[in-house]
Amino acid sequence: MNIITIDHVTKDYGCQRGIFNMSFQIKQGETLGFLGPNGSGKTTTIRHLMGFMKPDSGIVQIHGLDCFQDAAQIQKMVGYLPGEMSFIDDMTGIDFIQLIAKLKGMQDLSYAYELMQFLELDAKAPIKRMSKGMKQKIGLVIVFMQNPPILILDEPTSGLDPLMQLKFVELMKQFKQQGKTILMSSHIFEEIENICDRVVIIKAGQIVAIEDMEKLKHNRYKHYEIQFSSLQEANLFMKKYPDARQNEYYVSLMLQGHIDDFIKDLSHYKVNDLNIRSQSLEEIFLQYYGE
């Protein structure tokens, strides 16, 4: 069952800015990664889902409700982390969290404290003295403490250090196991790779690819660096793989798919050393942009 539906949505700001004829769906319990460079339309799409904007054309629905008309209902079932959060700077982190909990009618804050401990957040300081990372943690605590069935997260790890990014991945895996439906935008490819079931890649407001993460991983190129035992062996190899690059008895080449056939073939040559590296998602991403 589709929980989130974006169907032929256009929001034209003029000068080729905005989102254009965008369509994708997110199923119950699915985690979708939303990838695109700065200004490609991620936040615009997310703001439509939260009912902050009305599309020029097309349908934006969550649970069959129109995101703009039924924004109040939508916002109750969605945990939303904006790209840039607004705070009351004079408050301490803990006071701010408690205030939001009160506004949301939450009685029990035990999960919020658990999250603060897990994210190693000391929220006693005034927000105006907090780093970007600490503020981001407050945002995450506020979104997650409400335990909503749907999470929409705009660049959730921005400002977090690598250790915290790993902790974030751990949290997201727990939420996945709980069956939450998740949309997250990110620039960190390993994160998308580790968490998401599918990925939507956008550029200049248009979708350039919607890929199953497993398929994407399977289809990625592998980069081989081979050191042959002699120039003669390397030359022999080059006859069979003319697209490879040769530097004396060092050869490098990129191949897609299973490595099994290639390794079997390579066993016919005298090889001194072999390095294999998978194409990173970042490289795959650049491939889609033709850069």
Ligand SMILES: Nc1ncnc2c1ncn2[C@@H]1O[C@H](COP(=O)(O)OP(=O)(O)OP(=O)(O)O)[C@@H](O)[C@H]1O
């Ligand atoms: N209210 C607006 N009025 C006019 N143009 C806008 C408005 N909001 C966004 N834009 C433009 O629309 C394009 C998409 O912006 P958007 O913020 O959705 O991109 P993004 O992918 O979220 O970028 P980032 O990663 O930098 O947050 C950009 O060119 C931006 O300048």
